[in-house]
Amino acid sequence: MELKMIFNFMSGRRSRNRHRRRGTLSDLRVGESAVLSGMQLSAPIAEHLMNLGFIPGLVVKVLRSGPGGDPRVYRVDGTEVAMRRDLSRHIQVEVAGSPAFGD
């Protein structure tokens, strides 16, 4: 697993809210929102996702799911993006936190 780089940008902002629930994007149900906190993906994929708006600190919402629950469509930063669970499993989110920045 030396290929995997850990992207974690939440340093310093972590202890603001004690009641937040941590998990991955694939744990969220359709209609739920959460704040992105990091991703464990190889650098090119992580960068691609960040270019699309998956930047730690922003709110992501599960809009809908394809037949059979996979892939699912997410909205982040005004963009709608579909991805499979094999990817969303590697994106960490925190529920009930307020967005770190953004609009």
Added chain:
Amino acid sequence: MSCHEVARPRDAASGSSFRTIAVVGPPNSGKTTLFNRLTRLRQKVGNFPGVTVEHHTGHMRDGNGGEVALIDLPGVYSLSPKSEDEKVAVDVLTGNMPGTPRPDAILLVLNSANLHSHLVLAARVIALGIPTLVLLNMADELRKQGGQVDVLPLARQLGTPVALVSATTGEGMVAVHNFLASAAASPEPVELPVMGSTRGYREWAVRVGANARYRRPAAPVWTARLDAIFLHRVWGPVIFALVVISVFQTIFALGQPLSSLLQRYLDTTGAQLGRHLPAGMFQSLLVNGVWKGTGSVLVFLPQILLLFLVIGILEDSGYLSRAAVIADRTMSRVGLNGKSFIPLLSAYACAVPAIMATRTIESKRDRIATILVAPFMTCSARLPVYTMVIAAFIPDHRLFGVFLGSRAAAMLGLYVLGFLMAVITARLLKSTILKSKDAPFILEMPPYRWPTPSSLGLRLVDRGKAFLYRAGTVIMLISLLLWAATNFPMHHGQPPQVKDSVVAKVGHAIEPAIRPLGFDWKIGVGLLTSIAAREVIIATLGTLHGVDPESHASDLQAALHHELTPAGAAALLIFFAFAMQCMSTLAVVRRETNGWKWPALQFGYMTVVAWVAAFAAYNTVSHFVH
């Protein structure tokens, strides 16, 4: 906020006007629509050397009446050369692309609905120091959805002119002409995030947006409403199936008759042309070489244009991305993604338009894999061959009562075989040479829009031209080669009997290789001539036996029994199911992958698979039937 206003950080320095302009922007920014609006039909398509990335160059007049060349670069989110697309963009923008001059200026197209994430690209492009005009596209949608932005403060912060435009309505286009006429200076040195993470850029973008009083437009209501239906648990797949059936019907029930009509017309005119010329080699070259060759290129046009019309509507409306989401779960089982579904389905009509349709697949590896497996789908050119051989060798029995005749079962079996081989090959490719570890399925879902006739029309012209010029030349060349092989050596100035021609000699030469499949040299000749198009084998066998396959089909079927044992017939069917007997497909694969590497690999692989499978079929059937 005036929509025609172009905010400039300072007066433009006078100087020589621009010659080469690069159009840069992220995917879904409306970059191609803008490029089309500026250049119209004055554009051509090409490939950069050594990469599969296609690009368009076009011409337009600047405000002074001079002519400028526009290069439409592939859509990119950033300039870190990680993907092939981004590498191409960086190479062109830095003047490192062989054969392409370094652009004098950049038109940077951003989607005004996505200002924050698109400003990240702007920072990177502006940092190149090339004069840049930032075009905030889709201004009409921005306003309609309650968004807004002030261009003046934005221009001040970016150090470049900024204009709000709409490539669809033409709003604000005057800004582009003014920019080109004035030869604006390099970007002002302003504080841009030169280094740092994407998040650093992003925080900067939010700040810049806030200073320009940017308000993001609301998500379009209609998109949410339509998605609730098109991605519905039950209705989604139902609508998907209806769409898929109509795509299939369009090509099969409309494209094919049009193609045959065109074919018949070309044959008649060819025959008429022949009557006006003195008989001889020249007449034969013109009618059977050049005219037939032209015909074999042109017959694909109706299907290509129809398929691209349908795909154009699906893509421009935004439904194609939804269809990909619906089909993805099924396609992922064979290692492909949802975007491969429609190209593979169209391959049942013809692999040529299907392979051209793979350009909607963003992932390069998935696109190549789809191209490589598409010809296994049972295309319509195989049907006449299947029909003839099945009718000649398989007695008409009823299986399972009235439901399925033995002949229909054999035909169905061949369809299933082709499909299975496509699945096996896809899995094989995706677990070996085309493993896509670093390119997972990530798909941006654009909002629904009405497709515009001009954009659909330009796409048809573009694809038609690309096929005629780039693939057509190869098809023509092979047609002429085949003509020469069947018409030489001349005998007293007359073309030889097929059995004395070069192609027959080659047929004899390959006989040892096809003998284990139960084929003799005549079938060998048929295999060679069928490279022009699969169904040609019927005409060739007809000629070799002196039987007109059109009027005396049963005579040809009887004649085939001299050639083939039932085992040989089974081998022939299997061979046709798997072999790459189609120069047009090869030509189009070469054109789409920009090189001979993939078509050569594909031809080799399919021939080996076909030979091995036919060999197995021959020996199995020989064992049971005597």
